[in-house]
Each structure stands twice: as structure tokens, then as C-alpha cells.
């Protein structure tokens with residue numbers, strides 16, 4: 277059996293790297309460095325019961341580091357982390373590492389249930405509820421390693437939330453998942469939040485970030501924007517245009533469906549008809565603006 281990192285731990289003690297401060301859960305002004313790499317630079321993310329907080333950013337932005345810091349797996353150099361005791365956290369790591377591949381769906385559930393001392397009719401009801409919601413009720417005898425990617429991700433989600441954690445931390449739960457399973461996963465996530473769980477999720481799908489209560493945009497450890505999706509959209513820098521071809525340097529343009537978006541740092545130029553940026557455009561524009569700023573800094 278391949279042991280997988282998971283939120284399920286038999287220990288119920290609070291993680292020493294975390295605390296339950298009076299200001300709610302979250303990571304506050306945390307800095308994490310790996311050697312000379314600053315993975316997080318005074319980053320703040322609040323985790324509020326009943327809400328979904330989305331963490332977005334490109335490769336190496338610091339998303340996983342922030343999530344691991346929140347659940348006490350990384351101790352920040354500075355700043356404060358406030359989270360429930362480990363036993364009240366659920367963590368779904370990225371990829372297939374949240375499930376035990378050589379156990380069946382049923383065995384995966386039983387294993388995590390045992391780790392959390394869940395049993396009896398309460399467990400039966402919870403198992404049935406989650407498997408049905410995830411569309412896995414007819415796959416209970418299948419090995420997790422033989423499931424489709426989307427089914428495996430949904431199983432990983434069920435395992436992370438089986439014990440009704442107060443804080444649920446999901447690392448790119450829908451990456452590599454087909455669009456239908458992605459809808460299922462989002463429904464599961466929304467339901468968890470509606471039940472009062474504080475959900476934090478890293479995602480590369482910006483339509484998901486747009487539906488979250490709050491959104492944190494990271495780039496190389498720096499916070500580019502934070503707030504409600506509307507707040508983030510309101511801070512899209514520069515000007516965005518759309519057309520058939522790049523309206524400027526290619527590195528400042530990207531494809532959106534059949535159209536090409538172009539970004540430039542200043543206000544609209546004469547004759548330019550700017551388009552309203554959605555979350556995807558905004559995150560790209562914020563990242564390009566940050567890159568330009570760091571290139572011009574000595």
C-alpha cells in the first residue's frame with residue numbers, strides 16, 4: 277500500500293505550528309523561504325466558515341506552500357497561522373496522492389474512517405451521502421488506482437471531508453478533471469461551504485475563482501490582488517483589447533477562444549476600444565504588470 281499524505285491523522289492534538297487565535301482562521305503575513313527562494317512573502321489569507329477562498333497563480337506562485345502552511349505542514353519563518361486542531365482539518369493534496377491507489381473505494385473510506393474513529397450508523401449515512409453526491413456509489417469495489425482521474429479526485433475529496441472538518445484545504449482539486457466531473461466537484465465544494473466548513477482551494481480554473489467568496493492572486497510568492505472576485509476584477513491593471521491578432525508585443529497577448537487578447541500597461545490609446553476583463557484576463561494582466569515592474573526595478 278502506498279501511504280498518501282492526507283488530512284486524516286489519528287492524533288487529535290493541535291498542530292504546534294498553528295494556533296487558534298482570536299482573529300479567525302487563516303495565514304496572516306506569513307513568509308516562507310526555501311533556501312534563496314521566497315515562496316511566500318508576507319501573505320495573508322483568511323479562511324471563513326461557510327465561504328470558499330480561492331488561491332490562484334501560475335507555476336511556482338506559492339499556492340501549495342500556502343495551503344501546506346495553513347494545515348501546519350510548513351512552519352512559516354514569520355507571520356501567524358491560525359487553524360483548528362489537525363483532527364478538524366481536511367487536506368486534499370494535489371494529484372492522485374490523496375487516495376490509496378491499491379485499495380478499493382470502500383477500503384479507502386474505511387481506512388480514513390478508522391483514522392478518525394468514525395463508525396456505526398453515522399458513518400454509514402455519511403458514506404452513502406458522499407458517495408452518492410460524488411457519483412461513486414456504483415464504484416465502491418473498484419481499486420482507486422483503476423478509477424478515472426475525475427472519479428479519483430472526487431474520492432480524494434470525499435476522504436478529505438469524511439470527518440466533517442471545520443477547515444477544508446484543497447490543492448487544485450479539479451486539475452485534469454473532465455468538465456462534467458469538474459461541475460460535480462464544484463457542487464461538492466459549495467455544499468461543504470454551505471454546511472459551514474471554511475474552504476480554501478488552490479485552482480488553475482479562474483471561472484472557479486470567480487465563483488469563490490474571496491480570491492487571492494499570487495505570483496512568485498507576492499500577493500498581486502486579494503479580496504472578493506469583484507474587488508480583484510476592479511483592480512485589473514492597464515488596458516485590455518481583443519482582436520484577431522496581437523495588438524502589440526506577442527508576449528503581452530494571449531488566446532481566448534478564437535480571439536486574441538492584448539494588454540498594455542497604460543490607459544486606452546486613441547481609437548482603442550478596451551474590453552472588460554474577466555478573472556482570467558485580470559490574473560494574466562496582473563501577472564504581466566508584476567513582471568514588467570520587476571524588470572524595471574534595479
Ligand SMILES: Nc1ncnc2c1ncn2[C@@H]1O[C@H](COP(=O)(O)OP(=O)(O)OP(=O)(O)O)[C@@H](O)[C@H]1O
Nearest residue numbers: 310313314315333334335336337338339340341342
Ligand atoms: N520543498 C521545497 N524545497 C524547495 N523549494 C520549494 C519547495 N516547495 C516549494 N518550493 C519552491 O517554492 C516556490 C513555490 O512553490 P509552490 O509549490 O508553493 O507553488 P505553486 O503555486 O503551488 O506552483 P505549482 O502549481 O507549479 O505547484 C517555487 O519556486 C518552488 O520551486
